[in-house]
Amino acid sequence: xxxxxxxxxxxxxxxxxxxxxxxxxxxxxxxxxxxxxxxxxxxxxxxxxxxxxxxxxxxxxxxxxxxxxxxxxxxxxxxxxxxxxxxxxxxxxxxxxxxxxxxxxxxxxxxxxxxxxxxxxxxxxxxxxxxxxxxxxxxxxxxxxxxxxxxxxxxxxxxxxxxxxxxxxxxxxxxxxxxxxxxxxxxxxxxxxxxxxxxxxxxxxxxxxxxxxxxxxxxxxxxxxxxxxxxxxxxxxxxxxxxxxxxxxxxxxxxxxxxxxxxxxxxxxxxxxxxxxxxxxxxxxxxxxxxxxxxxxxxxxxxxxxxxxxxxxxxxxxxxxxxxxxxxxxxxxxxx
Amino acid sequence: xxxxxxxxxxxxxxxxxxxxxxxxxxxxxxxxxxxxxxxxxxxxxxxxxxxxxxxxxxxxxxxxxxxxxxxxxxxxxxxxxxxxxxxxxxxxxxxxxxxxxxxxxxxxxxxxxxxxxxxxxxxxxxxxxxxxxxxxxxxxxxxxxxxxxxxxxxxxxxxxxxxxxxxxxxxxxxxxxxxxxxxxxxxxxxxxxxxxxxxxxxxxxxxxxxxxxxxxxxxxxxxxxxxxxxxxxxxxxxxxxxxxxxxxxxxxxxxxxxxxxxxxxxxxxxxxxxxxxxxxxxxxxxxxxxxxxxxxxxxxxxxxxxxxxxxxxxxxxxxxxxxxxxxxxxxxxxxxxxxxxxxxxxxxxxxxxxxxxxxxxxxxxxxxxxxxxxxxxxxxxxxxxxxxxxxxxxxxxxxxxxxxxxxxxxxxxxxxxxxxxxxxxxxxxxxxxxxxxxxxxxxxxxxxxxxxxxxxxxxxxxxxxxxxxxxxxxxxxxxxxxxxxxxxxxxxxxxxxxxxxxxxxxxxxxxxxxxxxxxxxxxxxxxxxxxxxxxxxx
Numbered sequence: 038x039x040x041x042x043x044x045x046x047x048x049x050x051x052x053x054x055x056x057x058x059x060x061x062x063x064x065x066x067x068x069x070x071x072x073x074x075x076x077x078x079x080x081x082x083x084x085x086x087x088x089x090x091x092x093x094x095x096x097x098x099x100x101x102x103x104x105x106x107x108x109x110x111x112x113x114x115x116x117x118x119x120x121x122x123x124x125x126x127x128x129x130x131x132x133x134x135x136x137x138x139x140x141x142x143x144x145x146x147x148x149x150x151x152x153x154x155x156x157x158x159x160x161x162x163x164x165x166x167x168x169x170x171x172x173x174x175x176x177x178x179x180x181x182x183x184x185x186x187x188x189x190x191x192x193x194x195x196x197x198x199x200x201x202x203x204x205x206x207x208x209x210x211x212x213x214x215x216x217x218x219x220x221x222x223x224x225x226x227x228x229x230x231x232x233x234x235x236x237x238x239x240x241x242x243x244x245x246x247x248x249x250x251x252x253x254x255x256x257x258x259x260x261x262x263x264x265x266x267x268x269x270x271x272x273x274x275x276x277x278x279x280x281x282x283x284x285x286x287x288x289x290x291x292x293x294x295x296x297x298x299x300x301x302x303x304x305x306x307x308x309x310x311x312x313x314x315x316x317x318x319x320x321x322x323x324x325x326x327x328x329x330x331x332x333x334x335x336x337x338x339x340x341x342x343x344x345x346x347x348x349x350x351x352x353x354x355x356x357x358x359x360x361x362x363x364x365x366x367x368x369x370x371x372x373x
Numbered sequence: 374x375x376x377x378x379x380x381x382x383x384x385x386x387x388x389x390x391x392x393x394x395x396x397x398x399x400x401x402x403x404x405x406x407x408x409x410x411x412x413x414x415x416x417x418x419x420x421x422x423x424x425x426x427x428x429x430x431x432x433x434x435x436x437x438x439x440x441x442x443x444x445x446x447x448x449x450x451x452x453x454x455x456x457x458x459x460x461x462x463x464x465x466x467x468x469x470x471x472x473x474x475x476x477x478x479x480x481x482x483x484x485x486x487x488x489x490x491x492x493x494x495x496x497x498x499x500x501x502x503x504x505x506x507x508x509x510x511x512x513x514x515x516x517x518x519x520x521x522x523x524x525x526x527x528x529x530x531x532x533x534x535x536x537x538x539x540x541x542x543x544x545x546x547x548x549x550x551x552x553x554x555x556x557x558x559x560x561x562x563x564x565x566x567x568x569x570x571x572x573x574x575x576x577x578x579x580x581x582x583x584x585x586x587x588x589x590x591x592x593x594x595x596x597x598x599x600x601x602x603x604x605x606x607x608x609x610x611x612x613x614x615x616x617x618x619x620x621x622x623x624x625x626x627x628x629x630x631x632x633x634x635x636x637x638x639x640x641x642x643x644x645x646x647x648x649x650x651x652x653x654x655x656x657x658x659x660x661x662x663x664x665x666x667x668x669x670x671x672x673x674x675x676x677x678x679x680x681x682x683x684x685x686x687x688x689x690x691x692x693x694x695x696x697x698x699x700x701x702x703x704x705x706x707x708x709x710x711x712x713x714x715x716x717x718x719x720x721x722x723x724x725x726x727x728x729x730x731x732x733x734x735x736x737x738x739x740x741x742x743x744x745x746x747x748x749x750x751x752x753x754x755x756x757x758x759x760x761x762x763x764x765x766x767x768x769x770x771x772x773x774x775x776x777x778x779x780x781x782x783x784x785x786x787x788x789x790x791x792x793x794x795x796x797x798x799x800x801x802x803x804x805x806x807x808x809x810x811x812x813x814x815x816x817x818x819x820x821x822x823x824x825x826x827x828x829x830x831x832x833x834x835x836x837x838x839x840x841x842x843x844x845x846x847x848x849x850x851x852x853x854x855x856x857x858x859x860x861x862x863x864x865x866x867x868x869x870x871x872x873x874x875x876x877x878x879x880x881x882x883x884x885x886x887x888x889x890x891x892x893x894x895x896x897x898x899x900x901x902x903x904x905x906x907x908x909x910x911x
Contacts, residue, residue, distance in 0.1 A: 069788040073787055073790045073791050076506060081510055081514075081829060083513070084510065119588075120571075120588040121566060131587070131590075189624070189627055194627055194631055201624065202624050207591075208414050208613075318620075330589060335785075335787035
């Protein structure tokens with residue numbers, strides 16, 4: 038098991054280095070000068086040139102890359118051109134909010150999607166199956182921004198049940214930052230009022246973000262379950278009088294979700310990317326709007342750092358997925 | 374099969390029921406709404422500056438933040454804006470315009486209770502010059518750090534290198550900071566740059582709450598009871614400002630309409646005005662601001678190096694169609710290269726009107742002079758700003774009628790300003806606004822058309838007329854407005870005759886406000902974001 042995980046981790050290093058090279062080259066291909074963003078609106082050419090020299094932007098690209106990699110190796114991600122703050126601090130403040138939203142959306146997708154996929158398969162070509170198939174097509178086809186606005190109109194404006202935007206009501210004091218995950222920090226601080234408020238703020242963005250993933254998981258689980266139901270062991274167990282529900286929810290499901298688990302790993306990256314739109318609409322203080330702002334201002338340090346960190350998180354989630362695969366099917370682990 | 378279906382339907386119902394319970398439980402967790410219920414907290418939709426240090430960033434969002442957290446020697450107040458004493462109670466200037474002396478009010482204090490003296494003003498200006506970032510632009514060439522001195526705890530003296538009349542107009546752009554707080558947080562001689570980017574060290578009517586700040590996301594400020602102006606003129610002030618900028622236009626509208634936002638930013642789209650005004654809770658405040666909209670022409674690139682070609686383009690833009698149909702009438706036609714109501718405008722000068730016949734005539738003359746009018750022309754727009762795209766599309770359709778092929782190219786601000794640093798990379802044409810950084814013709818014509826500013830985005834027409842250079846430089850060196858005004862008028866007449874750019878409108882700012890907001894005072898500098906005058910009803 039340990040060897041299996043270590044091998045997976047070792048493969049991450051060249052992947053991230055490759056990601057860094059490609060991102061660095063792409064960012065430098067954009068004709069935008071970060072010194073201009075740093076100097077601000079009323080800056081003179083002399084001020085801009087001084088910044089260019091100060092930040093080494095006048096050096097050859099390979100030299101800039103070598104310096105950057107050297108700094109990253111020391112866990113220094115540089116300074117943001119627009120906040121003039123260490124990128125590491127800015128990201129550390131925002132990444133937990135994005136991960137909180139992403140994990141919550143993923144949880145909704147998995148905990149609703151897997152059972153609904155099984156329900157759909159077991160009711161193959163009956164009305165629940167039709168309903169769920171229509172739903173899953175809609176979940177993939179509907180644009181997140183449209184769904185988000187519809188949910189805002191219904192739950193915030195008409196019913197008044199849930200907040201429109203943000204992660205916490207502006208009149209509530211924030212709990213002390215411990216983990217950066219607002220709901221967790223509320224619990225640690227024993228702030229139940231803030232915890233309930235944070236959950237309510239999380240509901241609409243998480244639901245919006247989960248829809249695409251939910252639809253995908255329903256479809257993959259359905260297909261996997263239908264396939265497994267045709268296996269000989271299912272007929273054998275049924276013939277032996279094995280309890281049907283136990284057979285379905287334990288043995289059939291375990292053999293059906295391999296493809297679903299793979300999809301969950303892939304979905305994670307999609308959710309972080311899709312989160313940019315959802316974060317913008319719900320004013321969620323995550324990494325999405327920070328990244329968009331960095332792109333608009335040509336803030337290279339932030340673009341590189343966000344890409345690297347999201348790549349790292351994505352790689353970590355995929356290692357986790359590989360481990361889950363190994364647990365579901367021990368033969369994979371034996372093969373290494 | 375059917376039996377199995379029944380069992381599973383029960384399962385399904387159970388799952389759905391659990392979901393319904395979970396959703397149903399959420400209203401039970403409901404707590405009082407964000408803002409409208411709280412009569413002492415103002416939830417502001419103004420955008421936040423890129424960071425909180427007023428010596429690093431100077432733009433419209435910074436103005437709206439620093440007017441509340443910091444004080445200045447003098448400040449712009451009212452509409453039209455007048456520069457009035459603030460921390461200083463008076464000032465004097467020598468006849469040659471080189472020596473300026475400001476006398477501070479006695480008894481001034483920073484947020485930490487320490488006295489604010491002339492030495493602190495000296496430190497603030499030296500810090501601005503040392504960082505040499507945006508707010509330093511107006512001072513770097515005319516002021517050396519050692520020439521800002523404090524001969525007395527209440528007197529600050531400036532000795533300029535050359536006479537520079539806009540010096541006084543730019544004084545309100547410098548916030549006075551507390552050196553004791555900053556020096557305690559300096560790292561490697563950085564002038565506290567990292568610290569002040571996310572914290573406060575001011576004396577303003579509101580103090581920054583560092584724990585309530587996340588860059589570009591949110592910022593909390595609380596009232597400074599001991600502000601030097603006192604609170605007698607506003608016995609029921611806002612006690613807490615919660616900046617909660619919205620990123621999406623639709624969310625901003627909904628937040629205003631459900632009362633979770635007391636004001637929007639000042640870029641409300643015209644199509645949302647009617648909807649807001651029909652609501653019971655909010656209304657749209659309209660204010661004319663000194664913010665001009667201009668299409669730049671790169672005067673170094675053919676055909677724009679030809680006067681007749683530039684005049685052709687100036688007559689081909691449908692000014693009133695754009696203002697009336699696209700902007701809903703929420704702008705005023707401004708044919709001059711600076712705001713129409715600013716001093717120094719030659720009212721007798723006639724601007725360019727929309728006339729495709731004249732455009733064709735000038736086009737024929739330009740072609741006769743060898744200008745390549747048939748080559749594809751690129752107009753670069755700020756993609757994230759719908760208005761600039763719509764203006765470009767309107768222009769494109771009119772130019773097509775006279776046989777000019779205009780290509781609209783989407784871009785972003787940082788790319789455009791980078792390109793504008795050199796004449797050969799500057800686009801054929803591009804679109805931008807010029808906001809009020811200080812109220813002086815220097816902010817517009819001075820920096821846009823004096824050739825010494827070539828290389829800055831403001832001077833990206835790369836216009837060069839030695840006569841205009843002379844007039845603008847002479848006007849800049851004089852102190853008295855009555856002496857400067859005729860020089861600017863003469864310069865503007867010449868600039869308009871040369872038609873280096875297409876000047877379209879002066880902005881009307883549209884801001885959504887909750888009806889409980891009372892006492893707002895508007896000034897074009899800061900766009901009405903100064904909070905110390907505001908009271909919340911209810």
